[in-house]
Amino acid sequence: MKVAFIGLGNMGLPMALNLLKAGYQVTGFDLVQAQLDIFSKTGGIPAQNTSEAVQGAKVIISMLPASRHVEGLYLGDRGLLSFAQADALIIDCSTISPKVSQDLAAQAKAKGLAMIDAPVSGGTAGAQAGTLTFMVGGNVQDVEKARPLLEKMGKNIFHAGSNGSGQTVKVCNNMLLGIQMLGTSEALRLGIANGMDPKVLSDIMTKSSGSNWALELYNPCPGVMESVPSSKGYAGGFGVDLMLKDLGLAVENAQGLEAYIPLGKVAHDLYKAHSKAGNGELDFSSVFNLKAN
Ligand code: NAD
Numbered sequence: 520m521k522v523a524f525i526g527l528g529n530m531g532l533p534m535a536l537n538l539l540k541a542g543y544q545v546t547g548f549d550l551v552q553a554q555l556d557i558f559s560k561t562g563g564i565p566a567q568n569t570s571e572a573v574q575g576a577k578v579i580i581s582m583l584p585a586s587r588h589v590e591g592l593y594l595g596d597r598g599l600l601s602f603a604q605a606d607a608l609i610i611d612c613s614t615i616s617p618k619v620s621q622d623l624a625a626q627a628k629a630k631g632l633a634m635i636d637a638p639v640s641g642g643t644a645g646a647q648a649g650t651l652t653f654m655v656g657g658n659v660q661d662v663e664k665a666r667p668l669l670e671k672m673g674k675n676i677f678h679a680g681s682n683g684s685g686q687t688v689k690v691c692n693n694m695l696l697g698i699q700m701l702g703t704s705e706a707l708r709l710g711i712a713n714g715m716d717p718k719v720l721s722d723i724m725t726k727s728s729g730s731n732w733a734l735e736l737y738n739p740c741p742g743v744m745e746s747v748p749s750s751k752g753y754a755g756g757f758g759v760d761l762m763l764k765d766l767g768l769a770v771e772n773a774q775g776l777e778a779y780i781p782l783g784k785v786a787h788d789l790y791k792a793h794s795k796a797g798n799g800e801l802d803f804s805s806v807f808n809l810k811a812n
Pocket of ligand 1: 525527528529530531541548549550551582583584585588591612613614615640641642643703744756758759761773
């Protein structure tokens with residue numbers, strides 16, 4: 520089956536490679552030539568643009584940074600919705616606003632196209648290992664149609680509800696993750712300032728009530744864990760600016776609904792300050808180095 524994959528960045532590239540490994544014929548497109556080159560060297564078919572990539576594709580997957588990129592890709596006279604094959608299933612895996620996602624699905628439906636939102640959790644390591652968690656929003660038939668393909672890229676495929684609900688779950692999850700990373704960093708900084716070895720401190724807290732995902736699998740203090748971004752100069756991984764975007768989505772979403780999320784707002788402000796200090800491209804665990812101004 521022919522699959523089109525648009526957006527071959529930190530996440531999209533390894534996800535597309537897992538589809539190739541599973542035997543799908545994958546045509547990919549990215550604005551960055553270097554990403555396309557890696558994709559084609561590993562067996563993918565590079566396209567010159569989106570319309571070339573989606574020609575004849577039964578499934579179209581997008582993995583772009585934010586709402587504005589996804590709207591730009593899908594809408595308008597030269598947007599994907601205007602030239603996708605009539606029976607194609609569209610799967611947007613980007614993390615974007617739940618409202619934008621709902622609107623796009625409605626516009627796709629008006630053109631007779633099926634669309635689901637399927638944002639992911641698990642980071643670049645999960646994307647490479649094919650162990651991502653997918654949070655899927657859409658009607659049950661479309662979700663079941665997508666499932667065999669999603670299973671080639673992920674371990675847990677959850678149907679969250681109707682269109683946009685995958686994004687709602689993702690926004691809630693990432694708000695919690697952003698807060699958790701800040702809290703974990705604070706606890707480690709306090710212990711280190713008291714003379715504690717961060718590895719000893721982390722090992723004990725991992726087996727105590729403060730344990731959490733950041734502490735167990737993504738320690739933000741350099742040298743505590745191998746192969747995590749903090750031990751590689753905070754390179755790769757999940758960028759500060761992407762976390763800032765997700766916290767922005769949470770704050771915006773809460774305003775519309777009047778949900779009380781004071782910690783989400785503080786987290787948004789802290790990541791914003793960290794980004795402004797020139798760290799936007801680093802992995803989000805670099806908030807470990809956040810300093811008072
Ligand atoms: P990235 O910036 O590494 O990759 C995005 C890619 O999209 C880039 O290569 C860019 O050139 C490409 N792109 C943008 N507009 C395009 C267009 N119109 N046509 C073709 N290509 C286009 O970002 P990423 O880390 O891969 O994240 C992608 C999405 O996944 C984001 O929404 C992010 O929030 C989410 N996410 C990321 C992680 C992570 O750990 N990196 C984890 C979970 C979810």
